[in-house]
Amino acid sequence: MITVAFTKNREIALGVKTDKGILDVQSALAKYPGESDAPTSVADLISGGEPSKQALARLTDAVYEDDSLFHPEETLTYAPAVPAPSKIICVGLNYKKHADECNMAYPATPILFSKFANALAGHEEDIPLPAASAQVDYEAELAIVIGQRASHVSEAEALSYVYGYCSANDVSARDLQFTTSQWLLGKTCDKFCPIGPYLVSADEAGDPDQLQIRTFVNGEVRQNSNTSDMIFSCRQIISYISRHMTLEPGDVILTGTPEGVITGYPADRQVWLKDGDVVTVEIENLGRLTNTFRKA
Incomplete structure (x- = not known):
């Protein structure tokens, strides 16, 4: 299943991607209350597990002939594909060729850091360039979305705790990031974590370590790689984090970026955002996430 979050009447609504457009779940339930067990928010969909996903699929099938319930994608105002994660955990230096380009072992x-909720942004949302930074960089990343509470899980079972995956951009202000040994300041400026446009359930995403x-x-293509170049696989990342903190449904894990970021260029070729x-992150099976950077 592929879902989106979009803004409707100043609230975040749930939509389902179909070949007819995006189904407005809230409007569908209002018109066809017989499928009232279907979730009406991304959080309910994720936490409800397979029963919620099946209920949403039944609703989609039941209303499919009603064209009035479907919106063209280009008419939507997107919200972050996962609007309210309790945690946004990021993995640094997790691609071999990226470590190589930065001359780092x-x-x-896994190197872990975090972003906060203020960093979330949706597809096509403008991202402000902080006045305090002159070195803003892009980082295409696969985002894992947790589907079940996970604590001390093994690598073998780790992917069974995943609801799905998203395209993400770990936007980074490099001059702020490296002001101290702690990366936080340069990582969680406002709207520095766009994710979306889609949340793709695990059964449709394919092997997350081969995308x-x-x-x-x-x-212009700047990064062109495959998640198979990750140092720590999705299984290893989830298991490792779960041994140190409990992961909750809806938590988002950014898994690192491949080579091709601006900070990996020689100094004389570094042209910051x-x-x-306009930056687009494209991940196989997960769609294209596009954002425009604007002077604050």
Whole structure:
């Protein structure tokens, strides 16, 4: 199942992607109350597990002939595909070729840091360039969305705790990031974590460790890799984090970025993101996430 979150009457609504457009779940339930067990929010869909997903599929099938309930994607105002995670956990330096371009050793254990809710942004949302930074960078990343409470899970069972996956951009202000040994300041500026446009359930996403991942800046390919280059696989990341903190349904894990970021370029070729730059993150089976950067 592929879902979106979009803004409707100043609230965040749930939609289902179909070949007719995006089903407005709230409107469908109001018109066809017989499927009242279907979830009406992303949080309810994730926490409800397979029964919620099946109920939403039944609703979609039941109303499919009613064209009035479907919106063209280009008419939506997207919200973050997961609007309210309790945690946004990020993994740094997790692609071999990215570590190589930065002349850094491969880490022995996952490097973890966090972003906060203020960093969330949706597809096509403008991202402000902080006045305090002159070195804003893109980072295409596969986002894991947890589907069940996970504590001390094994690598073998880790993927069974996943609801699905999203495209994400771990936007980073490098000058702020490296001001101290703690990366937080440069990582969680406002809207520095766009995710979406889609939340793709695990059964439709394919093998998360075998997905093509690319970044375009103003149409130019900057990153072109595959999640198979990750140092720590999705299984390893989930298991490792769960041994140190409990993961809850809806938690988001960003799994690192491949080579091709601006900070990996030689100093004389580093042209940082500027007002009007359009950045698209594309991950196989997960869609294209596009944002425009604007001077604050």
